[in-house]
Amino acid sequence: MNTKRYIVVTATSFFLLVQAGCSCDADADEADAGKNSDAQQREDTGQSDDAGPTEEQRFRFALFSDPHFYDTDLGTGGQAFEAYIALDRKLLVESPAILDATIEALQKNRKDFDFVIVPGDLTKDGERSSHEKFIARIRVLEERGLQVYVCPGNHDINNPDARSFEGETTIPVDSVTPEEFAELYADFGYRQAIERAPDSLGYLAEPVEGLWVLAIDSCKYRDNLASGISEISGALSESTLSWIERVVAEAKQKKKSFFGFMHHNLVEHFTEQSKLPLLGDEYVVDDWMQVSRRVAEAGLRLVFSGHYHAQDITKQSWQESDLFLFDVETGSLITYPDPFRKVSIEKNGRVEITSEFVDSIDFDTDDLDFLEYSKRFLHSGIDNLAVDYLNLLGVSERDALAMRPIAVETLLAHYAGDEDPSEQSRLQVEGYMASSDLGVSVLAGYLKSLQTDLPPADNDAIFNIETGEIE
Ligand SMILES: [Fe+2]
Numbered sequence: 001m002n003t004k005r006y007i008v009v010t011a012t013s014f015f016l017l018v019q020a021g022c023s024c025d026a027d028a029d030e031a032d033a034g035k036n037s038d039a040q041q042r043e044d045t046g047q048s049d050d051a052g053p054t055e056e057q058r059f060r061f062a063l064f065s066d067p068h069f070y071d072t073d074l075g076t077g078g079q080a081f082e083a084y085i086a087l088d089r090k091l092l093v094e095s096p097a098i099l100d101a102t103i104e105a106l107q108k109n110r111k112d113f114d115f116v117i118v119p120g121d122l123t124k125d126g127e128r129s130s131h132e133k134f135i136a137r138i139r140v141l142e143e144r145g146l147q148v149y150v151c152p153g154n155h156d157i158n159n160p161d162a163r164s165f166e167g168e169t170t171i172p173v174d175s176v177t178p179e180e181f182a183e184l185y186a187d188f189g190y191r192q193a194i195e196r197a198p199d200s201l202g203y204l205a206e207p208v209e210g211l212w213v214l215a216i217d218s219c220k221y222r223d224n225l226a227s228g229i230s231e232i233s234g235a236l237s238e239s240t241l242s243w244i245e246r247v248v249a250e251a252k253q254k255k256k257s258f259f260g261f262m263h264h265n266l267v268e269h270f271t272e273q274s275k276l277p278l279l280g281d282e283y284v285v286d287d288w289m290q291v292s293r294r295v296a297e298a299g300l301r302l303v304f305s306g307h308y309h310a311q312d313i314t315k316q317s318w319q320e321s322d323l324f325l326f327d328v329e330t331g332s333l334i335t336y337p338d339p340f341r342k343v344s345i346e347k348n349g350r351v352e353i354t355s356e357f358v359d360s361i362d363f364d365t366d367d368l369d370f371l372e373y374s375k376r377f378l379h380s381g382i383d384n385l386a387v388d389y390l391n392l393l394g395v396s397e398r399d400a401l402a403m404r405p406i407a408v409e410t411l412l413a414h415y416a417g418d419e420d421p422s423e424q425s426r427l428q429v430e431g432y433m434a435s436s437d438l439g440v441s442v443l444a445g446y447l448k449s450l451q452t453d454l455p456p457a458d459n460d461a462i463f464n465i466e467t468g469e470i471e
């Protein structure tokens with residue numbers, strides 16, 4: 001592994017763990033045809049009218065993100081796997097059991113939802129067998145009448161890190177191409193699509209009559225195999241932006257409600273996120289200020305994202321303008337606090353979001369409650385990597401050791417959302433901000449940003465996408 005690659009992997013692992021076509025321009029007839037087949041499918045799968053939303057609720061769905069499903073037949077022991085886990089401490093071995101528990105919870109509350117969305121990072125590293133086993137599980141939801149819509153994450157396609165683990169070595173295994181991804185997930189959005197976005201794996205669907213959902217592909221997987229590096233950062237291409245503008249204009253003209261979902265954050269979720277070395281620009285889309293404003297100008301005011309593995313909802317607005325946009329980022333299903341969300345959108349634009357957390361799985365969790373087990377796993381992972389990462393940011397070994405506890409505490413709180421640091425923690429960070437050591441003060445500035453939760457609330461929130469009001 002070369003040095004740059006090591007730094008990227010190390011830093012990213014720290015924050016991963018620590019944070020954890022046809023471009024057919026469908027005419028109205030085609031759109032209606034897509035809608036009809038979608039509605040027909042819901043009928044075929046037994047979705048009863050009784051389970052539908054009330055007139056006020058209108059649209060209700062569930063969401064989980066970054067399930068990073070891992071086919072454990074690819075290896076869960078040996079030196080190579082241990083070395084991998086040491087740099088990436090998502091609950092990969094437990095990922096099948098966590099997904100099973102989530103699916104069970106969704107099935108149990110099936111009458112509360114009309115569909116489910118999953119904004120990417122469906123697999124550990126895009127292994128074909130992980131995709132296949134993930135699909136076998138989510139198909140159960142569709143058999144119960146809950147249509148699932150997915151979009152790709154940075155880990156899912158053309159991934160050179162798709163490997164099996166055998167003793168001291170790793171062996172490349174098949175990943176999937178973009179075309180294969182759309183084929184594999186045909187029943188999870190691509191077949192239901194009214195139209196596909198040009199040059200990407202984005203699409204438009206109408207899961208419930210009157211609601212248009214834009215699956216937006218923000219990933220850069222085209223050059224992964226040539227470079228040998230799985231690209232983490234994301235962007236919205238010009239063709240994707242133009243597609244969003246056209247679809248949203250059509251939605252407004254047809255009086256449809258609409259929202260988008262994508263893997264990367266569309267706006268910063270803490271101040272200066274995009275400037276945090278190695279990390280920020282890889283978690284929020286390139287040129288996010290210009291890109292998000294253009295999306296907001298088009299009229300899209302609600303997007304759901306993942307990628308950062310943190311629970312955070314942020315309202316972005318722009319000075320001297322009435323524009324606003326809500327980006328609802330959801331943490332990873334396999335990283336503390338192991339969340340999934342329930343969302344309802346009322347006719348008047350009122351959006352209500354609640355969060356639930358996987359609390360028990362069919363797996364040996366060392367006699368601990370699952371959430372405590374998950375929290376300890378994340379804590380130890382962050383703690384193990386913190387000093388190396390702080391060194392990379394220019395903090396001396398001595399200062400890094402001193403700052404480690406507050407850095408770990410701050411990141412864990414950011415993952416969980418609704419950050420509310422103690423007075424002592426705030427003062428400690430402010431003390432470091434006043435340091436004459438540039439590395440220490442810059443790092444402390446980021447910790448301050450991470451401690452400062454931008455409105456609205458992160459786990460349970462109510463806001464309005466017509467007025468921009470937060471309740
Ligand atoms: Fe990601």
Ligand SMILES: [Fe+2]
Nearest residue numbers: 066121307332
């Ligand atoms: Fe992820």
